[in-house]
Each structure stands twice: as structure tokens, then as C-alpha cells.
Amino acid sequence: MLTVSNVDLYYGAAQALRNVSVAARKGEITCVLGRNGVGKTSLLRAVVGQQPVRRGEIALDGEVMGREAPYARARRGIGFVPQGREIFPLLTVKENLQTGFAPLKASDRSIPDHVFELFPVLNDMLSRRGGDLSGGQQQQLAIGRALVTRPRLLVLDEPTEGIQPSIIKDIGRAIRFLKAEAGIAILLVEQYLDFCRELADKVYVMDRGEIVFEGPAEGLDDPAVRKHLTV
Numbered sequence: 001m002l003t004v005s006n007v008d009l010y011y012g013a014a015q016a017l018r019n020v021s022v023a024a025r026k027g028e029i030t031c032v033l034g035r036n037g038v039g040k041t042s043l044l045r046a047v048v049g050q051q052p053v054r055r056g057e058i059a060l061d062g063e064v065m066g067r068e069a070p071y072a073r074a075r076r077g078i079g080f081v082p083q084g085r086e087i088f089p090l091l092t093v094k095e096n097l098q099t100g101f102a103p104l105k106a107s108d109r110s111i112p113d114h115v116f117e118l119f120p121v122l123n124d125m126l127s128r129r130g131g132d133l134s135g136g137q138q139q140q141l142a143i144g145r146a147l148v149t150r151p152r153l154l155v156l157d158e159p160t161e162g163i164q165p166s167i168i169k170d171i172g173r174a175i176r177f178l179k180a181e182a183g184i185a186i187l188l189v190e191q192y193l194d195f196c197r198e199l200a201d202k203v204y205v206m207d208r209g210e211i212v213f214e215g216p217a218e219g220l221d222d223p224a225v226r227k228h229l230t231v
């Protein structure tokens, strides 16, 4: 479904990704782990079209996206939940969800029922301003907004960051539902090892811009893999 092949990415002269290849399949959860600053967010920004790559290709269902802009990739079915959530604090919860309508045809512009089934708190707070929500509620809103775009691939950047354990559980449940019931491909970047180990069908570990491990989640128990994750 998503294939990232031999990608190099630079910020000016500084190389952030080195020959990175990653695949994320439909109905699977693919998790990318790594310490701060190893290039995880850069990989996701390349996938969603926010940062151009210098070498390599990124393809969705076999179609190379080249220099396509983020909105065009959203239209192809890539939904993005960015690090820090980036919800609109002055818009209501409902209006935040409706911003997800932008890439959709007029006839598809409705909020899917499963958004409120997965995150009932959003329904309860529809007319509250985004900025009044707790961090965990904002994360649920950011995921809900991405789901409004009807993604085939959902890309999440550290969805557990700064969030209380009960909401982390809700988010884990939602991700499992989306994999199993909705058949979405999920590409997840995390620093929270246990969250990944529980959810992931496939794991990649990055270190200094490179993929240093690729395999099943159990591979994370190997000390040789662990050394890339401990500070």
C-alpha cells in the first residue's frame, strides 16, 4: 500500500534521512521507533508531502507521488495526525472536524459515525472550543479530524506524547479498530515502546537517519535492537 523506497532527505546541508525504505500495508499497524531527533518526523513529513525528498520514491498503491502537495496526498487518502496535534484552538470541536472536509467531494462531506463511537467525548463537546479541551481530548480530536478525510492510510506522529494512560488506552483501541474493521493502513511514529509492542504488526527502528532494524514487534526484546532506543 505505502512504499517508501531509498529516501534521502536534507534540511539545507544536513541530511535527516539516509536511504530509508519502509512499507505500510492495509489492515496492518506499522510502527517506527527511535530516540529524539533520529528522523521519525522527517519521514512522516516526506510521506504526507510537507518536506521534499532529494532521492528515492514514495508511492501509494503503486503510484509514485513525486512532488505532490499535501492536499493532493490527502485527496489520495493519506490522513495525518501531526505531532503536537495542531488543532485550531478558537474553532469548535465540530468546526475542527469539518476542516477535514477540504479534500472531499461535496457528497462525502459528513462526519463518519465511527469518529463518535471511537471518541464519544467529541460528541459531548461538539460546541466547545478546541483550545478548551485537555491534551488527550485534543489528540482524539486530531485523530477524528484525520478520519473525517476517509483515509486509506493514517499517519500518526507520537499520538501518546504527553497523554494520560486512560486516553492512551482509548487511542490504542481506536487504532486497533481502524486496522481491523476499517482495513486502514496505519503508520505510527512513537517513542513509547510498550504502546508499539502491543499494537504493531511490523516495527522499524531508526537511528541517525537510518533504519537499523525491521521486523516483528518481538524483535524489540533483542538487546542489539534496544541499544538504539535507550538514551
Ligand SMILES: Nc1ncnc2c1ncn2[C@@H]1O[C@H](COP(=O)(O)OP(=O)(O)OP(=O)(O)O)[C@@H](O)[C@H]1O
Residues within 6 Å of the ligand: 011, 014, 016, 034, 035, 036, 037, 038, 039, 040, 041, 042, 043, 083
Ligand atoms: N525544519 C528543520 N530544519 C532543519 N533541521 C531540522 C528541521 N526539522 C528537523 N531537523 C533536524 O533533522 C533531524 C531529524 O529530526 P526529526 O524531527 O525528523 O526527528 P524525530 O526523530 O522525529 O525527533 P522527535 O522525536 O524529537 O520529533 C534532527 O537533527 C533535527 O534537528
